[in-house]
Amino acid sequence: MLSVTVAAAILLSAGMVARADALEHQRTDAVVELTALAAQARSAAQRTDYLEGSVERAERDTADRAAVLEVRPAFVTEIKALRTAIERAEGKVDTDTHRASALSAQQTVVAEKVDPDTVTAATATVHALTAKLTGEVSDWQAAQSAGPGGPVWTTSGPDGYARVRAALDRVGGGGVGLYESSSCAGGNAPACANSNGYIKYRADIANWSEGRLNWAMAHELAHIHQFRVWGALNSSSAYGSLFGGDPEFLANCMAVVRGYAGSVGCNGDQQAWASGIWVGAVR
Known part of the structure; x- marks a missing residue:
């Protein structure tokens, strides 16, 4: 009886050790899997943050571009007015400087994508050029209408x-x-x-x-x-x-x-x- 009892105890202990080993392996596997899942979760969170940041940047860029597009028509209107003024000034006053300044302003506007203030400033520059050129033409016309000694011509x-x-x-x-x-x-x-x-x-x-x-x-x-x-x-x-x-x-x-x-x-x-x-x- 004693021999059987001891044998049974030994078998029971061996079974408990085996189960403990199995449980330890399961715990280790669970920890490994949990670690992998945590890493995947962090990676997913980082991707989410990146995507959210990209969306925010895209939204800001879209808003900025919309703001630039909103003020561009005013610039185009001023360019057309200056073109008309230059055509009227041909043969009367030198327009090379005005053309060069307008071209520079136009290149600035074409290159600008996000700052509407830059386009607004260029619009003001072109408007000032038109006003200056118009004044120069008016001065020229006044000079032609009468000379210091009287009318511009008498017998010719x-x-x-x-x-x-x-x-x-x-x-x-x-x-x-x-x-x-x-x-x-x-x-x-x-x-x-x-x-x-x-x-x-x-x-x-x-x-x-x-x-x-x-x-x-x-x-x-x-x-x-x-x-x-x-x-x-x-x-x-x-x-x-x-x-x-x-x-x-x-x-x-x-x-x-x-x-x-x-x-x-x-x-x-x-x-x-x-x-x-x-x-x-x-x-």
């Missing part, structure tokens, strides 16, 4: 005046005042420039050939540019050595630089120096 007629005006515009004098007068050197000079910034012409030059008329206007326009740097010009030693201090000779060379040569030529050094006066540079 509207067609004659228009021909001289076209020549002056052609050589770069758009916006420079022009009117007919017989007062240039008592009528002995066909045209002359005034230090106040306008040009007078004798009626008969309206019948000159186009080439000669272009040269005459380029020459007088050169004097206008000389007046703008008059002090520095007469203080320049190079002016004395290259041109003998003669503004007429310098004006001829300045006309040559613009492509309108008269009867008096000048060499390369003289032309190079004279070209600076067109842009206000005295060397």
Whole structure:
């Protein structure tokens, strides 16, 4: 009996140990599975956070783009107004600077995707350009309607005046005042420039050939540019050595630089120096 009892106890203990081992394996497996599930949960949470962040960013970008699109039509309206102003200004005032500024503003607007304030600022810039150009054209028209000595023409007629005006515009004098007068050197000079910034012409030059008329206007326009740097010009030693201090000779060379040569030529050094006066540079 004792032997059977001991044997039974040994078997029972062995069974308990086996079950304990099995339970330990199950617990270990459960821990491993739980750890894997936790990792998957963290990964899922991270993906969720990323997706939520992406959605929020997309929503913000969409809102910003919508805000930019909302203010763009005003910019387009101002660009159209400036284009019209530039067309009206052709042949009257220089529009190159206005065009360049408008192009820069347009490139800024095209590149801007998220900031409506940038587009609004560009719109204001173009509006200001239009106002400035319109004012310049108004000043030009006022200068054409009457000269300091009276009407823009007396005997050359509207067609004659228009021909001289076209020549002056052609050589770069758009916006420079022009009117007919017989007062240039008592009528002995066909045209002359005034230090106040306008040009007078004798009626008969309206019948000159186009080439000669272009040269005459380029020459007088050169004097206008000389007046703008008059002090520095007469203080320049190079002016004395290259041109003998003669503004007429310098004006001829300045006309040559613009492509309108008269009867008096000048060499390369003289032309190079004279070209600076067109842009206000005295060397």
